[in-house]
Amino acid sequence: MANSEKTLVLVKPDGVAEGHIGQIISRLESKRYQIAALKVVTATTDQLKRHYREQVEKPYFHEIQTYMQEGPLVAIIVTGTDVVKTVHNLAGKTRPNDAQPGTIRGDFAHAYPDGILRNIVHTSDSRENAHHEIAIWFPELAVEAHQQASPSKK
Numbered sequence: 001m002a003n004s005e006k007t008l009v010l011v012k013p014d015g016v017a018e019g020h021i022g023q024i025i026s027r028l029e030s031k032r033y034q035i036a037a038l039k040v041v042t043a044t045t046d047q048l049k050r051h052y053r054e055q056v057e058k059p060y061f062h063e064i065q066t067y068m069q070e071g072p073l074v075a076i077i078v079t080g081t082d083v084v085k086t087v088h089n090l091a092g093k094t095r096p097n098d099a100q101p102g103t104i105r106g107d108f109a110h111a112y113p114d115g116i117l118r119n120i121v122h123t124s125d126s127r128e129n130a131h132h133e134i135a136i137w138f139p140e141l142a143v144e145a146h147q148q149a150s151p152s153k154k
């Protein structure tokens with residue numbers, strides 16, 4: 001398929017706790033994107049430090065960590081044409097108070113007074129970051145791909 005790519009979506013712990021998993025998946029399916037893999041996972045500190053490699057030195061990193069470890073999250077690999085940009089746009093602006101109606105955050109994320117953190121969903125913002133993030137949340141897929149590329153001789 002032309003321009004077929006992969007991206008990572010995380011339904012963050014508030015999105016899971018407030019019952020938005022199905023609505024978020026419906027929006028991806030409405031675009032005719034494929035759900036290639038999906039899992040419920042509790043984030044480890046190591047995964048968060050790798051995923052938020054650009055924020056790990058920020059003073060608010062510990063807030064991100066506390067938030068992202070509040071409960072389980074749902075990690076989803078989505079595939080399709082131009083999926084990285086399109087799904088990032090579907091999520092809406094990072095700060096829920098600024099996110100437009102019709103976007104996931106615009107429709108479902110609460111407008112907190114200081115609200116940039118609790119934005120219910122993460123989507124990769126580039127092909128490079130999608131590749132990096134998918135390896136963090138789905139390490140078993142890299143092992144499978146490696147095994148398929150070089151099957152051991154019996």
Ligand SMILES: Nc1ncnc2c1ncn2[C@@H]1O[C@@H]2COP(=O)(O)O[C@H]2[C@H]1O
Pocket residue numbers: 055060063064094116117118119121122123
């Ligand atoms: N200034 C900030 N204070 C607290 N959290 C932030 C701030 N900026 C970004 N974040 C969080 O860091 C995350 C980085 O990417 P996300 O799309 O997952 O959503 C972002 C927010 O949850």
